[in-house]
Amino acid sequence: MNNSRILQITVLAGAMLLFIALLFADTTPPPKTAEMASSQAAQASSIETVIEEEKKSLGEKIIAEASIVENKLSKLEGKQKQDLYDTLIRLYDNHVKPAIAAYYTEQKNKISPSEEGWIKTGRRYYSATGFVKPESRAALYGRATFAYEKALAIKHNNLDTKTALAS
Numbered sequence: 001m002n003n004s005r006i007l008q009i010t011v012l013a014g015a016m017l018l019f020i021a022l023l024f025a026d027t028t029p030p031p032k033t034a035e036m037a038s039s040q041a042a043q044a045s046s047i048e049t050v051i052e053e054e055k056k057s058l059g060e061k062i063i064a065e066a067s068i069v070e071n072k073l074s075k076l077e078g079k080q081k082q083d084l085y086d087t088l089i090r091l092y093d094n095h096v097k098p099a100i101a102a103y104y105t106e107q108k109n110k111i112s113p114s115e116e117g118w119i120k121t122g123r124r125y126y127s128a129t130g131f132v133k134p135e136s137r138a139a140l141y142g143r144a145t146f147a148y149e150k151a152l153a154i155k156h157n158n159l160d161t162k163t164a165l166a167s
Contacts, residue, residue, distance in 0.1 A: 046139040098128035115154040122147035
């Protein structure tokens with residue numbers, strides 16, 4: 001009987017210590033807005049670095065062809081600009097540069113944002129991680145996460161997008 005009494009007192013003392021520890025624990029979530037802005041800026045600069053590295057591995061003819069299309073982009077708007085982005089996406093897909101294609105998919109989707117477009121962008125970035133150097137993967141994962149979060153902002157109850165974001 002004496003052992004059960006000691007056990008009860010030990011369990012009660014442990015519960016009280018846990019309660020006190022939880023009572024004094026900091027429960028306020030950290031501010032996200034400033035962190036997210038700086039994180040997105042860092043991801044944006046690192047994705048630009050990844051894209052530049054990927055472009056360096058292309059031949060001169062492909063780079064020249066892409067440069068012509070990219071120069072036309074600044075002069076166009078709306079549907080015409082989206083069509084040129086499609087041209088660049090196909091060009092880089094054909095030359096097995098999915099990271100660059102994902103980047104231009106994101107740029108295209110910024111013109112006319114849609115849940116489907118952001119999901120496609122996220123999938124492209126996620127899939128492209130297998131085609132880049134290991135040190136470049138973090139930037140692609142970051143952009144995939146960003147794209148999935150944009151899709152969830154449009155339609156917050158999409159379970160497929162939540163699952164993709166979790167992976």
